[in-house]
Amino acid sequence: MTNADSTTSAPVFSVRNLWKVFGPKADRIPGSPEADLSAEELRARTGCTVAVRDVSFDVRKGEVFVVMGLSGSGKSTLVRCLTRLIEPTAGEIAIEGEDVRGMDRAQLRDLRRHRAAMVFQHFGLLPHRTVLDNVAYGLEIQGTGKAERRARAAEMVEKVGLAGLEGRRPGQLSGGQQQRVGLARALAVDPEVLLFDEPFSALDPLIRRDMQEEVIRLHREEGRTMVFITHDLSEALRLGDRIALMRDGRIVQCGSPEEIVGSPADEYVRDFVRDVPREQVLTVRRAMRPAVAGEAQGGPALSPATLVSEAIEAVARSGGPARVVEGGRCLGVVDHQRLLAVVAGIETEKVAA
Numbered sequence: 001m002t003n004a005d006s007t008t009s010a011p012v013f014s015v016r017n018l019w020k021v022f023g024p025k026a027d028r029i030p031g032s033p034e035a036d037l038s039a040e041e042l043r044a045r046t047g048c049t050v051a052v053r054d055v056s057f058d059v060r061k062g063e064v065f066v067v068m069g070l071s072g073s074g075k076s077t078l079v080r081c082l083t084r085l086i087e088p089t090a091g092e093i094a095i096e097g098e099d100v101r102g103m104d105r106a107q108l109r110d111l112r113r114h115r116a117a118m119v120f121q122h123f124g125l126l127p128h129r130t131v132l133d134n135v136a137y138g139l140e141i142q143g144t145g146k147a148e149r150r151a152r153a154a155e156m157v158e159k160v161g162l163a164g165l166e167g168r169r170p171g172q173l174s175g176g177q178q179q180r181v182g183l184a185r186a187l188a189v190d191p192e193v194l195l196f197d198e199p200f201s202a203l204d205p206l207i208r209r210d211m212q213e214e215v216i217r218l219h220r221e222e223g224r225t226m227v228f229i230t231h232d233l234s235e236a237l238r239l240g241d242r243i244a245l246m247r248d249g250r251i252v253q254c255g256s257p258e259e260i261v262g263s264p265a266d267e268y269v270r271d272f273v274r275d276v277p278r279e280q281v282l283t284v285r286r287a288m289r290p291a292v293a294g295e296a297q298g299g300p301a302l303s304p305a306t307l308v309s310e311a312i313e314a315v316a317r318s319g320g321p322a323r324v325v326e327g328g329r330c331l332g333v334v335d336h337q338r339l340l341a342v343v344a345g346i347e348t349e350k351v352a353a
């Protein structure tokens with residue numbers, strides 16, 4: 001899903017050593033020995049809670065960056081700190097190189113209205129306004145003229161699949177449709193980055209799936225940078241170009257779904273991803289071994305991004321190894337032994353080639 005240039009261009013958000021401590025004299029905690037106490041002990045001794053603990057990461061242009069973790073791990077606090085909806089205790093935040101912590105009120109307003117729009121779980125729709133006027137609302141507070149904002153809102157209503165419902169009020173819509181209105185409203189202001197705070201967790205599973213597809217489609221069409229909070233691993237794996245997994249305010253691992261599932265950083269992450277169907281996340285790049293005599297010529301050819309599940313089918317059909325080919329070059333081969341090892345979670349290095 002990532003745009004081709006996303007790894008080379010400047011990050012949209014750059015976060016360094018960020019802390020958020022709630023409680024009295026919170027600014028004394030970052031970097032102090034007390035910061036290493038357990039949550040209970042810290043609370044007992046200081047009355048403080050560390051919600052975000054020395055976190056650093058970049059959000060690259062054009063990617064879907066997912067912040068995942070269990071309830072209370074610090075996801076919402078972290079993402080609210082990005083636009084200072086919650087004031088950080090320590091650390092640095094930049095948006096396209098510009099220091100967010102140094103911004104005055106007017107600059108912050110501009111940041112939240114134009115540059116980093118938030119889509120909330122509880123849509124925040126205005127009940128007495130129509131769909132169209134709700135979508136146009138963000139443009140209205142920006143001071144956009146009526147004709148222009150209605151035209152732009154109509155375009156966004158169409159984009160999120162609500163054409164024909166422009167005149168309805170939020171109470172006349174389903175939860176999924178309301179969420180689409182919230183999404184259209186955020187898109188209407190054309191922000192550099194969309195911030196989603198568990199937007200779909202109140203929706204039933206089928207509608208939730210629909211909305212995930214919608215986000216993937218919008219992302220594919222527009223390439224807009226997105227930061228997406230979820231506590232749902234399958235949602236994170238489906239949507240994320242990269243995932244930051246949080247625990248007790250720390251990012252314990254940050255990487256692609258394939259890195260998180262294929263190379264968990266510690267026991268906690270390993271446990272977290274234990275039930276993931278590995279063949280649907282890992283690719284043949286991870287499963288391949290060097291080709292031996294003759295193998296580089298024959299057999300089916302797969303791209304390195306082929307999922308292990310698809311490779312299993314190709315290998316089963318051909319009865320022999322498949323080649324992993326990129327730009328006409330054979331990078332290696334996958335055979336049934338390698339593919340099974342990946343599915344079973346056995347390190348492929350330990351499997352005899």
Ligand SMILES: Nc1ncnc2c1ncn2[C@@H]1O[C@H](COP(=O)(O)OP(=O)(O)OP(=O)(O)O)[C@@H](O)[C@H]1O
Pocket residue numbers: 022023049050051069070071072073074075076077078231
């Ligand atoms: N205003 C506050 N005052 C004191 N503690 C807070 C405040 N807001 C959050 N916390 C604490 O900070 C920690 C992180 O909370 P946060 O809401 O960021 O977690 P989360 O991962 O988003 O959880 P959830 O998935 O339940 O929303 C929790 O221990 C929470 O109790």
